[in-house]
Amino acid sequence: MRKVFASTAGLTDRPTHYCPGCTHGIIHRMVGEVIEDLGIRERTVGIAPVGCSVLAYEYFNCDMFEASHGRAPAVATGAKRARPDIIVFSYQGDGDLASIGMGEIIHTANRGEKVTVIFVNNAIYGMTGGQLAPTTMPGQYSTTTPRGRDVRDCGYPVKMAEIIAQLTTPAFVARGSTHTPREIIATKALIKKAFEYQVAGTCFSLVEVLSICPTNWGLSVRESEKWLEREMLPYYPLGVKKRPEDFAEVSADAKH
Amino acid sequence: MPNTDTEVLMAGFGGQGMLLSGKILAYAAMYQGLEVSWLPSYGPEMRGGTANVTVCISEKQVASPYIAQPRALLTMNQPSLEKFGPRVRPGGLIIINSSLVPIKSDRADCRVIYVAANDLAAKVGTGRAANLVMLGVYVGLSGVVDAKVTEKIIEKEFSDKVKFIPANVAAFRAGLEEGVNARATNR
Amino acid sequence: MAKVLMKGNEAIGEAAIRAGCVHFFGYPITPQSEVPEYLAKRLPEVGGKFVQAESEVAASNMIYGAAGVGVRVLTTSSSPGISLMSEALSYIAACELPVVVVNVMRSGPGLGGILPAQSDYLHATKGTAHGDFKMIVLAPASVQEAVNLVILAFELAEKYLNPVMVIGDGMIGQMMEPVEFPVEGVGKPLDPGNWALTGCKGRGKRIINSLYLDPEICYRHNLKLTAKYEEIRKAEQRFDTYNTDGPYDLLVTAFGMTSRIARTAIDELAQEGQRVALFRPITLNPFPYEALRAAASKAKRVLDLEMNMGQMLQDVRMALGPDAAIDFFGTAGGVVPSPDQCREKMLESISKTGSRPKAKGARRNP
Incomplete structure (x- = not known):
């Protein structure tokens, strides 16, 4: 019999604690596979x-x-x-990276640390029970925005990939999604690219991955995927935001 | 017998070089096997304000490097004389740069020396070395450290700005002469 | 090796290098900024890494990361910055990683001032951050001792896999004194042993973690840490005494630079026939309770001198019990007590004992 599917060496055999329908497991697997594919696990x-x-x-x-x-x-x-x-x-969610950790992510990217960041954006605080995230969509319900996110109070959702991409320091920055198999395959390629830049010692790399949270969104998995596509995609466009190859040397030298 | 257990407060405006004079004094004492401490004022007051340093020299380990009542005061400006003059220990020494300080000290219980440090420094090289005139006066007067050793330290301190060495050594020597003369003079 | 005249802050940086530490992560704050400035210049010369972090919060997490992959690492800051590092210190202690942190204290609370203070005693020794953990806390009283204790700090951090804090005041950072350094690379190279994250080649994966959701496991982890702190308490108490050989009426307790100021006053009083001794804890944690009790048993009274409003005083009281006659004098806000002030306070305390000067000498201030 031919083996057509196996678990990746990049992940342990431990069952995850994630809620049914959560895409963390898929993103874990993508990262685990990339680590295995690139032969860098050890x-x-x-x-x-x-x-x-x-x-x-x-799990890793x-x-x-x-x-x-x-x-x-x-x-x-x-x-x-x-x-x-x-x-x-690092593997971080939207509260961790875009709220409390905003300073660290910006400056780590800006210093051009040769590390890779996987940023999972599901537009909500999951573990603490569905509170407002910096990436929560306008009008979206959360337990701390019971009338929906009011942009006059909370501002607009933070577009991390774009923010990081506009720093001058060379980097690889991209956004993928998990709402369709096609996007999952494309996102894995982005994650692989991100790790490859680090392996080559080129630059900082960050991949933002749009993810669903059926539990805290109060939707079924299918509805969640549709909601992501309808509400999040227009606001958080997918694709590569920045490549180190595009970097034009800045000739500033203020030495005096 | 030189008194080798002393505290000197050196004060002036930031940039007048009193911290450097203090460092040279501390180095010279250290090279003669004495224990020393060099405690500067620090913080915003140093920027454009007054800067001062307390140098303690002792044959045994310096206890408190912070001295409220120093045995000697070298002052490059009026505010420092007004602030620290009253604190000098009775019987102590006050050296005043009369090129820049227009007032007199009212301490009858201290030995007060007036030196036109900037004028003297300008005469032998550059007025900017007035801080070393002051140091020279103190070294000549107190005999706390050896003048030749002190000159070597000055040369070392300016080793990356060699062209400044002659003027600074000359300023130190000019001050030293004043100090030695003052020492020979009985009050 | 010849003595050099060096600023405390720079000497602290050099001491770390001599101890074999070539990784520094920090953030500027007065009065410790000469440490990062010195190391920014010096570390590249010895193949080390210097990073100016975006905040003390980040710097303290960088040392967590660097220690976790098994390198010797240093950060330094001053009081408000140390507050920001406290969270990471809890994680580092929980994960049992060896790091050295230097606090060049300035006055508080809040932004306070930039002048010397000793008002982080309790923060360092008792309540650095959340959770049951303790750091080893070393308090130097001279630039030379700062050098020696920074080197010792690395040894202790690695021996016990625990954060060690060297705590001095702004004076010690800013003053110059003659110092002698040991040759570079004292002590053995850091052994990342069986805990560092170096890549799992040829072994199972390792985790550096302080999350224990199972209360029983978290409890056991606390018991393990407590056993370690007990071991440290028994083995690592250090202190210094002055004038304790003969009889004395008054025992002064002081740590760090305050003890130096006290010594000047003690010497002056000795010339007037007053018998005053000094007890100086070098390890603020573990605090040398028994040794203090022994030293105080020879005195009629104890005077605690600090540059704070009475922090070590709590430990002095704990050592000597509720019935002990203990006076306190403290200054704060960046005001340094003068030797004369200390002398006055000592005389006040002596007057309460009813003792008279034991040797001939002119008392200047009856």
Whole structure:
């Protein structure tokens, strides 16, 4: 009999704790497969965030840190600077990266740390029970915006990929999604590209992955996928936002 | 017998070089095997305001580097004389740069020396070395450290700005002469 | 090796290098900024890494990351910055990683001022951040001792896999004193042993983590840490005494630079026939309770001197019990007590004991 499907060496055999229909498992698997495909598992150190994926250190089959809320990029900086030969990635949600950890992600990207960030954006706080995220859509219900996100109070959702992409420092920045098999395949290619840039020692890389949260959105999986496509995609356009190859040398030199 | 257990407060405006004079004094004492401490004022007051440093020199380990009542005060400006003059220990020494300080000290219980440090420094090289005239006066007067050792330290301090060495050494020597003369003079 | 005259902050940076630490992550804050400035210049010369972080929050998490992959690492800051680092120190202690943190204290609370203070004693020794954890806290009283204790801090951090804080005041950072350094690379290279995340080649994966959702497991983790702190308490108490050989009426307790100021006053009083001794804890945690009790048993009274409003005083009271005669004098806000002020306070305390000067000498201030 021919084996057509197997688990990836990049993940442990442990069953995840994620809710039914959650796409964290798919994103874990994409990252795990990329780590396996690139043959870097034995020199990779991952960093789990605080949020739904807090237990990611149990699932990735490589050395893992657990970071405090939002600080994974700083931990990544310390690890990578101390051991430039290892491959360092952080796996963070929208509350972790775009709210409490905004300072760390911006400055880690801006310093051009040779690390890879997987940013999962499901427009809601999952683990604490469906509160407002910086990426929650206008009008979207959350337990702390019971009348829907009022942009006059909360501002508009934060577009992290675009924010990181507009920094001058060379980087690879892209956004993918998980709402269709086609997008999953495309997103895995982006994640692979992101890791490849790190393996080559080229630049900082970040892939934002749009994800669904049926539990806290209060929708079925099918409805969630439709909602993501209808509400999130127009606001969070997919694709590569920035490539290090596009970088034009800035000739500024203020030495005096 | 030189008194080798002393505290000197050196004060002036930031940029007048009193912290450097203090450092040279501390170095010279250290090279002579003495224990020293160099404690500067720090913070915003240093920027354009007054800067001062307390140098303690002792044969045994310096206890408190923070001295409220120093045995000697070297002052490059009026505010420092007004602030620190009253704090000098009775019987202590006050050296005033009369090129820049228009007032007199009212301390009858201290030895007060007036030196036109900027004029003297300008005469032998550059007025900017007035801080070393002040140091020279103190070294000549107190005998706390060896003048030759101090000159070596000055040369070392300016080793990456060699062209400034002659003027600074000359300023130190000019001050030293004043100090030695003052020392020979009985009050 | 010849002595050099060096600023405390720079000497702290050099001491770390001599201890074999070539990784520094930090953020500028007065009065410790000369440490990052010095290391920014020096570390590239020795093949090290210097990163100016975007905040103390980030810097403290960078040292978590660097220690976690098994390198010797240092950060330094001053009081408000140390508050921001506190969260990470809880994680680092929980994960049992060796890091060294230097706090060049300035006055508080809030933004306070930039001048010397000792008002982070309790924060360092008792309540750094959430959860049951303790750091080893070392308090130098000279630039030379700062050098020695930074080197010792790395040894202890690695021996116990625990954060160690060296705590001095702004004076120690800003003053210059002669120092002698040991040759570079004292101590053994850091052994990442069986805990560092170096890539899982040839072994199972490792996790550095402080999340224990199962209360029993979290409880056991706390018991393990507590056992370690007990081991540290027994083995690592350090202190210094002055003038304790003969009889004395008053025992002064002071740590760090305040003890130096006290010594000047003690020496002056000795010339007037007053018998005053000094007890100086070097390890603020573990605090040398028994040694203090022994030293205080020879005195009629104890005077605690600090540059705060009475923080170590709590430990002095704990050591000596509720019936002990303890006076306190403290300054805060960046005001440094003068030797004369200390002398006055010592005389006040002595007057309460009813003792008279034991040797001939002119008392200047009856």
